[in-house]
Amino acid sequence: MLRLSNLFLRTLRDDPADAEVPSHRLLVRAGYIRRAAPGGFSWLPIGWLTFQNVERIVREEMNAAGFQEVHFPALLPREPYEASGRWTEYGDNVFRVVDRRDADFMLAPTHEEMFTLLVKDLYSSYKDLPLSLYQIQTKFRDEARPRAGLLRGREFVMKDSYSFDIDEEGLQRSYEAHRNAYIRLFDRLGLPYVIVSAMSGAMGGSASEEFLAPIDVGEDTFVRCDGCDYAANVEAVVTPAPDPIPFDGLPPAVVHDTPDTPTIATLVDFVNAHPELRHPERDWTAADTLKNVVMMLRHPDGTSEPLAIGVPGDRDVDMKRLEAAVTPAEPSPFEEADFAAHPSLAKGYIGPGVLGTNNASGIRYLVDPRVVSGTSWITGADTAGNHVIGLVAGRDFQPDGTIEAAEVREGDPCPDGSGAPLQMARGVEIGHIFQLGRKYAEALDLTVQDESGRPVTPTMGSYGVGVSRCLAAIAEATLDDDGLCWPREIAPADVHVVIAGKEGGPQRAAAETLAAELEAAGVRVLLDDRAGVSPGVRFKDAELIGVPTIAIVGRGLADETNPTIEVKDRRSGDRVDVPLAEATAHLIETCRS
RNA sequence: CGGGGUGUAGCGCAGCUUGGUUAGCGCGCCUGCUUUGGGAGCAGGAGGCCGGGAGUUCGAAUCUCCCCACCCCGACCA
Known part of the structure; x- marks a missing residue:
């Protein structure tokens, strides 16, 4: 039984000044966590209990799915990560340390290499597969900007699993097994979530889905469709291509003088202001223009390559989407020196006339999927002060592909x-599942023998759940104006017993008896037995701490013929008076239903 | 890493512009008395290297420079 009279806890009346997002604010105010380092938190007793509940649920669901738990060090040597290339790929995001002999170590941001090596160490036959292992571990990432309390720390707890299969079909099965386990897990955590298709990003691999908790303070933007179950991370959204348009009857492309129109806005104003350039039926808009942006791509092997991207002029290039599209290459802005090296590019007036591997610049030219054959555009004519009107894709220019x-x-x-409109929302990534493929197995030389004795490289899946992040996400999704409001399985206790009566009154003894009976029945009790604390403080603290059921032993006891206690549901605020004699049974029932 | 803001008692803040008592206020904490159904009252207390360092000055919380930390926006981000 937790007793507030001696529990290591101090609730704060005021919001901490350094906490902005609600979950962070309330977790500190209610005495669950304290900031201890940039991006690092200490857990106080009720916080740690709550954390352990989340961790336990994750573990139970992993075990129920047949996955086996292992545990690695967080402090890892350099070599395996050197072999996989991630010692350098991870860059500034990894904490690096050296030992007394000057050997390099890292604080692990994730453990693909270690799992792969462990399997390599012990397994050598296809008969040993499939295999799924997991661990629950503290991870370290040197985030440029930790924020939002537990939602984005530099030290956090993650459950990471890895599957090993002999072939694609096996990987697909393992992926589905994890997907289903995650669905059960997040359902049980009482956390709203959506599954969105995602890009696998720096981890490499193919199929990839994220579990996002839709929370306003989330950092990921995703879309979902009202009409169907489509949902995707904004980086992974697929643009439907319109049907091609026949060229018949489309007017020829004509180059016009358009002085001082280096931007889309100035160009649109210009063509609308000159009668001979006007659209026959309406005003031109930015969507009629084709904006061509040149970027420099740096490939992992160190080489660089320019890339031209054509998008409708009413849209900007989204750097995240671009990065996801060209990964593992990294895009960077085209510098003045790069323009100097490509004299065919007229800055501000770049058009398809010079772009493409078969044209003057030789620069690869990829266009937005909306730029289909037969679409007609106002775009740069490749000399300063000139644009071309009516340039038709497929007739007047041929891109190298789409992006x-x-x-x-x-x-x-x-x-x-269906064309149904997509909705946009923000979310927190609480889980990520993806098919890694053979990247790590190959890099670390993991093979097993197949039926004919030949070595084959297993294919892997990688599956993560942010455990500490989930706790914050649950807090975020459930809190209200009065404080935290945990789902029962997560909460640090089932019943918060409040003694609300004069010192020396009958309430204290009745509450002690009630609490003891509940404990004996396996109900977790938090008893506010503090002396000299006014009822108002007790009620406020109970609501702040967020235990799902609050039992108030107070004035109802005064009725000698029918003494009652009050049972309040934290979430709904509903209160019922329960006869004292039935209180224990009533509360046990409440906690089990 | 770029832009903006903030660092004064456990928490929330004032004081800084214009340098000069013993650095204040509310909450919390300690002692005593009263109070006990919605963050109680009175009285008395404890608690500060004013983020750190260097400087200017007879004198620095206050002015100058450097550093550090935290918050917000952006960049970045299993």
Whole structure:
């Protein structure tokens, strides 16, 4: 039994000044966590209990799915990460340390290499597969900017699993097994979530989905369709391509003088202001223009390559989407020196006339999927002060391909073909599952023998759950104006017993008896037995701490013929008076239903 | 890493512009008395290297420079 009279806890009346997001504010105010380092938190007793509940649920669901728990050090040597290339790939985001002999170590941000090596160490036959292992570990990432309390720390607890299969079909099965386990897990955590298709990013690999808790303070933007179950991280949104348009009857492209129009806005104003350039039926808009942006791509092997991207002029290039589209290459802005090296590019007036591997610049030219054959554009004519009107894709220029780099907007059509508008929302990534493939197995030389005795390289999946982040996300999703409001399985206790009566009154003894009976029945009790604390403080603290059921032993006891206690549901605020004689049974029932 | 803001008691803040008592206020904490159904009252207390360092000055919380930390926006981000 937790007793507030001696529990290591101090609730704060005021919000801490350094906490902005609600979960962070309340977790500190209610005495769950304290900031201890930049991006690092200490757990206080009720916070740690709550954390352990989340961790336990994660563990139970992993075990129920047949995955086996292992545990690695957080302090790892350099070599395996050197072999996989991630010692350098991870860059500034990894904490590096050296030992007394000057050997390099890292504080692990994730453990693909160690799992792969452990399997390599012990297994050598296809008969040993499939295999799924997991651990629950503290991870370290030297985030440029930790924020939002537990939601984005530099030290956090993550459950990471890895599957090993002999072939694609096996990987697919392992992936599905994890996906289903995650669905059960997040359902049980009482956390709203959406599953969105995602990009696998720096981890490499193919199929990838994220579990996002839709929370306003989340850092990930995703879209979902009202009409179907399509949902995707904004980086992974697929742009539906319109049907091609026949060229017949399209007017020829004509080059015009358009002085001082280096931007889309100035160009649109210019063509609308000159009668001979006007659209026959309406005003031109930015969507009629084709904006061509040149970037420099740096490949992992150190080479660089320019890339031109054509997007409708009413949309910007979304750097995140572009990065996801060109990964593992990294895009960077085209510098003045780069322009100097490509004299065919007229800055501000770049058009398809010079772009493409077969044209003057020789620069690879990828366009937005909306730029289909037969679409007609106002775009740069490749000399300063000139644009071309009516340049038709497929007739007047031929891009090298398409690219998903244009920004996604609320209301964009769903890629399922229905054209239903997409909604945009923010979320916190609480889980990520993806098919890694053979990247790490190959890098670390993991092979097993197949039926014919030949070595084959297993294919892997990687699956993560942010355990400490989940706790914050649950807090975020459930809190209200009065404080935290935990789902029962997560809460540090089932019942918060408040003694609300004069010192020396009958309430104290009745509450002690009630609490003891509940404990004996396996109900977790937090008893506010503090002396000299006014009822108002007790009620406020109970609501702040957020235990799901609050039992108030107070004035109801005064009725000698029918003494009662009050049972309040933290979430709904509903209160019922319960006869003292039935209180224990009533509360046990409440906690079990 | 770029822009903006903030560091004064456990928490929330004032004081700084214009340098000069013993650095204040509310909450919390300690002692005593009263109070006990919605963050109680009175009285008395404890608690500060004013983020750190260097400087200017007879004198620095206050002015100058450097550093550090935290918050917000952006960049970055399993």
